[in-house]
Structures are given as C-alpha cells and as structure tokens.
Amino acid sequence: MVPKTESSKNSVKPNEVRLARLAYNTNGWKYPSGPAGKSTYADSHEHKYGYGYEEWLLNFDKQIDGYHYAFLEPIREESNCYRGKIFDVWLYTIDGSTRTRYWVGHIQNVYVLEEEEINMAFNTYKQKGWLDEMIEQIYTLRPSQKGFSGYVGEDIFNIRFKLGDAKIYKTPLKIDSQHPVYGFNRYKFIRAINKDKITPVPELFSGHLLRTASAVGETTVTYNSNFPNETERSGLITSRVGQGWYREQLLQRWEGKCAITGCSVKEVLIASHIIPWAESSDQERLDPENGILLSPTLDALFDRHLISFDDEGKIIISRKLSDKDLVQLGINWSMRIYSLTEGNKKYLARHRELL
Incomplete structure (x- = not known):
C-alpha cells in the first residue's frame, strides 16, 4: 500500500x-x-x-x-x-x-x-x-x-x-x-x-x-446572565482548561455542589459539558445549560456515556456496568438531579443517544 x-x-x-x-x-x-x-x-x-x-x-x-x-x-x-x-x-x-x-x-x-x-x-x-x-x-x-x-x-x-x-x-x-x-x-x-x-x-x-482537545479534559469554559460578547467568547474558547468564567458560572449555577451527590469540595468538582467540547459549536461550548457540576467519578462515567439522566433527572445506567461495578463505584439507581432546566434537558436528550 x-x-x-x-x-x-x-x-x-x-x-x-x-x-x-x-x-x-x-x-x-x-x-x-x-x-x-x-x-x-x-x-x-x-x-x-x-x-x-x-x-x-x-x-x-x-x-x-x-x-x-x-x-x-x-x-x-x-x-x-x-x-x-x-x-x-x-x-x-x-x-x-x-x-x-x-x-x-x-x-x-x-x-x-x-x-x-x-x-x-x-x-x-x-x-x-x-x-x-x-x-x-x-x-x-x-x-x-x-x-x-x-x-x-x-x-x-x-x-x-x-x-x-x-x-x-x-x-x-x-x-x-x-x-x-x-x-x-x-x-x-x-x-x-x-x-x-x-x-x-x-x-x-x-x-x-x-x-x-479531549472531551474529558475540555469540560470547563462558562455561566451567568451576562453572556460574553464576540471578543470575550474568543478569549474564553482559547483559555486554559480548568480556569475562568465557565467553571465559575457552573459553580454558581449548582451552588458549589455536585449536582447529584451534593459534594461541596470545590477543589475536586468538575465542570462537565453534557455535549463534549470536541462535538460542540462555539456557542454550545460556552452555554451554561450545557454544563453540570459533577464529582470526579460521576464525571468520568457521564463523559464516557456509562450514565446519563432522563428529563426528570433520574439516573440511567449503561448495561456495561455490572452490579459489582456499581457497588465499587458508589453508584445506585436512586441517584438523580433535582434542578434540571429546559436547556439542560435539551442537551441531555442528545447525550442519551450515545448511552
């Protein structure tokens, strides 16, 4: 060849x-x-x-x-x-x-x-x-x-x-x-x-x-009613991962707690995109509705489409995870998100398609 x-x-x-x-x-x-x-x-x-x-x-x-x-x-x-x-x-x-x-x-x-x-x-x-x-x-x-x-x-x-x-x-x-x-x-x-x-x-x-460039790593870039102008958006899109406006706005949106467990150790919480950075438009990358604040284990599972959530916020678990896996990961079927917005639901519908 x-x-x-x-x-x-x-x-x-x-x-x-x-x-x-x-x-x-x-x-x-x-x-x-x-x-x-x-x-x-x-x-x-x-x-x-x-x-x-x-x-x-x-x-x-x-x-x-x-x-x-x-x-x-x-x-x-x-x-x-x-x-x-x-x-x-x-x-x-x-x-x-x-x-x-x-x-x-x-x-x-x-x-x-x-x-x-x-x-x-x-x-x-x-x-x-x-x-x-x-x-x-x-x-x-x-x-x-x-x-x-x-x-x-x-x-x-x-x-x-x-x-x-x-x-x-x-x-x-x-x-x-x-x-x-x-x-x-x-x-x-x-x-x-x-x-x-x-x-x-x-x-x-x-x-x-x-x-x-990874969907896993690029999970922190925006949230607040004052959506950035074009110049500001350009700067945010090219800013260092884990810093800046997006993470701060998701911390505000979810009151500094994991949306599922309530963990408030901000140092470990991850501003996770529902639709991954690599698959999002510039607008979606900076849309706070496309973000959920999660603890590391939940972020990893969510990012890899091993878990998702329905419109009522109830957890959906992939068949790839065994009962033993769930116990070891600390995951259970009673988990849910209680404060989903219509914007969150729109993005989650797309996320569920890959579960």
Whole structure:
C-alpha cells in the first residue's frame, strides 16, 4: 500500500500544534526501561504491565516505506476524532516518583493512522518478526509479572512520521514547576493556541496557551446572565482548561455542589459539558445549560456515556456496568438531579443517544 503524502496536505495550511505526554522512560524511548517513574494510577496500562507502547516511539530501526510507525497514548482515547489528520507534536513526560515534568522533543507532520493503515503496520511488524522483538524485550526486562499485555492494532500503532521530522533532546529538559503544563496529569492531546508566538521548548506555551482537545479534559469554559460578547467568547474558547468564567458560572449555577451527590469540595468538582467540547459549536461550548457540576467519578462515567439522566433527572445506567461495578463505584439507581432546566434537558436528550 502506498502511504498518503503528508507534504501535499501541509502546503494547504500549517499543522495544528499539540502537546502529548509520554510514559516515563530512561532508555531514550527506544525500548522499555521498567516500572521506575511510571504512573501510579492502578488502572493504567503502564502501572499494570510496567511499560507503555510509546516507549518504542524513538526506536528508528524499523521503517515501512520511509515512515516510522509508533504509538501515542493521548491519541488512543479519542482516535476517531484524529484519524487522517496531521499535527506538530511537542512531547513531554512525567517522572511518576517525583511528579517532575520534562520536555522530550518535537515531531512535525505526525499523521494519525486510519484503521486500514493500523492493520497494515501491525501485520508488517508481525510478519517481519519486529513484534516478537518487542515482546522479547518485555520478557527480558520483566517490568512486571504480567509480561506482554497482548494488545493489538491501534493499541500499539496509531501514528507515523518521517525520521527527519523528529527533533529530540539528547537529555530531557526539566520544566519549571510554574509552567502551565503542571496543570495536566492525564494523557490528553493538548492543543496549543497562538502557534505563531511559540518559541523554543523552555518557553513553549508560556502563559495560558494550553487547552486539551479531549472531551474529558475540555469540560470547563462558562455561566451567568451576562453572556460574553464576540471578543470575550474568543478569549474564553482559547483559555486554559480548568480556569475562568465557565467553571465559575457552573459553580454558581449548582451552588458549589455536585449536582447529584451534593459534594461541596470545590477543589475536586468538575465542570462537565453534557455535549463534549470536541462535538460542540462555539456557542454550545460556552452555554451554561450545557454544563453540570459533577464529582470526579460521576464525571468520568457521564463523559464516557456509562450514565446519563432522563428529563426528570433520574439516573440511567449503561448495561456495561455490572452490579459489582456499581457497588465499587458508589453508584445506585436512586441517584438523580433535582434542578434540571429546559436547556439542560435539551442537551441531555442528545447525550442519551450515545448511552
């Protein structure tokens, strides 16, 4: 199969710039380095197995038709939104033991693979014995007792790029603790605003130039009777996630409490969009009726369409969740929202379609 040519697409307009977190690695991301520095989140792949598939990101020994095929976790979660698109990606990592952030480098013209291309890459690696080499490295290193996770397809490959487009530091650069990237902990594909003003990595995204493109991360941007004018809306849409007008207005709308549990610990409450940021128009992104204040567990379930609510505010639970799951998550059928507006109901009707 002849690869699509990124150069022809690049001539149309500049690539969108994104920021992506890598699993921590001390072998230059050429092969896994073991559990040291990995995420402590119990449900993460790297915690369970002691490695992440992006740990081969910079192993350039294997190419297919002039491209290096690899994996980025921030793209995997919402790969359908990115397939066939091209990005310039700045890479950073987090030492899980110290929470220190480091810049790793920059890759231009990162193309997100379509399903057919993913299958081609996986089959090629398998036929050439390259996949067996990866598996052997895992078992030799033994980062955990579980060994190889057995993932296939898009869980191993989701991007490609040319080697000449990768600019990687010999030694990762420590990021100042005041830098806004410290506001991000999860593996999200972060969008850079004001691309033309971006300077070399130590100053990259200075000020408030970050926002995630994920429906999970982009849940905080507005609420108040004084809806912003066009100029103000533009500023809010491009503001840093988790800050500003939208969150403050949802805190006001829901009286600083989770709409379901009544939890009032504002530090953990999430201003969650009913219709995700990535699927909303600019107007909907800033519409307070499109927001509910939720505790973290409920936000995660709601965002992934594992729960929703009917017009009376009663909880609807996906069949994907077992009774055991509900007990462990603290979810029950008596939960409800008591103060839905007609605007909330309009958005929830759309949300329920994906349950």
